[in-house]
Amino acid sequence: MNALTGTASPADPPHVTVTTSWDDGHTLDPRLAALLERYRLPGTFYIAPRNREFTPAQRLSAAGIGELAERFEIGGHTLTHQRLPQLTDAAAAEEIRGGRVELEDIIGEPVTSFCYPRGEYTPGQVKLVEQAGFTLARTVRRSSLRPGPALELDTTVNAYAHRVDAPLALRLAGGRPWRAARLFLAWDELAVHWFDRCLREGGVFHLWGHSWEVDARGDWARLERVLAHIADRPQVAYRTNRELLRLAA
Template sequence: MSPVTLLRDAPLRTLLGACLPGGGRARLSILIYHRVLATHDPLQPDIPDAALFRRHMHLLARQFRPLPLLEAVRRLREGSLPARAVCVTFDDGYADNAAIALPLLQQSGVPATFFVSTGFLEGGRMFNDTVFEVVRRLPEGTLSPDEVPGLDAPLAIGAGAASRIAAAHALIGAVKYLEPAARQAVVGRLAARVRDLPDDLMMTHAQLRALHAAGMEIGGHTVSHPILTRTPAAVARAEIAGGRAGLEALIDAPVRSFAYPNGKPGADYGPEHVAMVRELGFDCAVVTSHGVSVAATDPYQLARFTPWDRSESRFQLRMLRNSRRLHLAA
């Protein structure tokens, strides 16, 4: 880092240190990503491309103290977390995490934790990705509520990106909370309307092992990414335990952290699932509530948020604003 950069960043680091103190008053920021694309995708504009992710990581390396998640959680409890502490996490297990994100993390010296759903490895595809890829390929027209249960009205598929983005989000919202078999049936019917859907979106076993070999943490994220509140208790427990067992077999190492699928308190997981994760022996778990975690935060409900801003100043402002929101538990 050049002396000019150090001098320019000094006032901001001081401000960040005041908003994100360490020690006994420590506040931990945890960021959540899913994918890093090679180039910008007009149909999914909130997903960072490689250039934007590189800027994010360089900024974190310059102005924050990036730490591995397990170390950060331990030091938060001990009262030894440094000021400006931040963790980077990824959910689901996309192939671009290994192919694109990993080299950029290594270039910036930023560690990360990857929460992987084992059921999609080696050629799987999550339902939301199927929806986006179908909408990308559908001809202009209309989908009716008869075709997609959960739609309130006919859904237009226009030519432009804005129309297709709206359509994809509407479809995901319509089917997301359906019973898994019903959701799969609806998405399967949509997929049958197009050709050449990608089968390489998710990691291979080799890519997962490469992340682990590079020193990145691997965390549990169930087998099939169910919405736990819509899943029978015995099945939910088997999903949580089975996902970890599959990962441990692949990397030959303990898996000690967990991310609740979708992660919204109450809607996607409940107190009974927090108890399961604790009873199964995980060290910590993360959710998708905004805010920062403090020593009093339930370590099985640590806050995370998504920094989607494309400009450095807006990214910094979002980090500062998020630091004001203390997250204790759901």
Template sequence: MTAPYVLMYHSIDHFDEDPYLITIRPGRFAEQMAWLARRGLRGVSVRELLRAPAPGLVGLTFDDAYADFGVHALPVLLRHGFTATVFVVAGRLGGTNDWDPLGPRKPLMDREDVLRAADAGMEIGSHTLTHLRLAGADPFDVEQEVKGSKAVLEEIVGGDVAGLAYPYGDHDADAVEAVRAAGYAYACSINPAGPGPHTLPRTYIGQRDRWLRLHAKRAVHRWKSGRGG
């Protein structure tokens, strides 16, 4: 199966320190979205990308569901007519990224933020309940993380939550099977991943990525996917 082209974002905000390289300044993010638009590419949610794959579609994903998504990312996406998937840590709504021991505490989306994003046309996906690393975890905990987060988010959005992103991009065969058994149609990892809809690879995008690096990353993906340069 040819892997769809999916970009992985986290936080869009101003920053002084960023030890995990998860934050992109709003101006740079706007440049990146404009680059996609100039090339005739359209950013879409993973659900939309898998439903009707086409050469001009690029999946946009935002892990952790930082509150800055609604402030800095959403207006840019809407301006270009783009959609995206926001992967929410369902048990930490309104909390902070406590799983990152270094760097600043960053506020996460609360229930109302999630609803606003969904109402604006964004897909809401799961990033588990607590951001637990699923690979190697106790099977009971894995089941609770993937089933529980799905139930919480489906109650909020009033509909199906089809996708999950593995925290840290880390998964093993047991975690993949648990996600499939919980009823998720797809799950996102990071590159390299494996075949099939429950280990979709993604391309990391960071503050340093301007047009030349964006072009190179897309070319690498197309080469790996067997579509040429």
């Protein structure tokens, strides 16, 4: 950066930020957190403390949430993980606020980032999230190197093989079928591809997922491969989701 004009010179490396986020609050979250720690990567864990899609034994305990909070950001994910558009405004507001209150009671500090369960929400519910005191909210929209609006944050890659991504894979592979097939079949290939592109072009690389899904699909090695690839890069700023706020539109 030229100190006088504030303009970037061709020699300046692009600004690259890496963030990760992990949803739901499952007992496997600490295993994922240990991997992040091994590679000194930041993470935001979005937790629904009374997630009704989990059995009590699958739910991360208050003690577990407290331990995660010592190293990572904890974000709101509603109280019970219901589909927000199916709720009345009053019920949605209670879910959004209730989850926040319960998490703050556990960790003893403000919870300011939110994630919409399943990425589902109405325009009015964005306002409810803001009124509940959240300053940032993550969606499940993928394939972006720009964070977008703070209360409807976009992401780059989900740690999950989405079979609907064939056209995207072909486009990213520049029409090369074999490369496209690899990007389509393996989300870790896709993640590495996006990260390398982010290094060249600048932007925010946002990897997200679910520990229970990584486990169910036998994807721990894939996840570790991606974490090893994106870690320890001198030109990269590593940030929690909360710290993206100043980069959001």
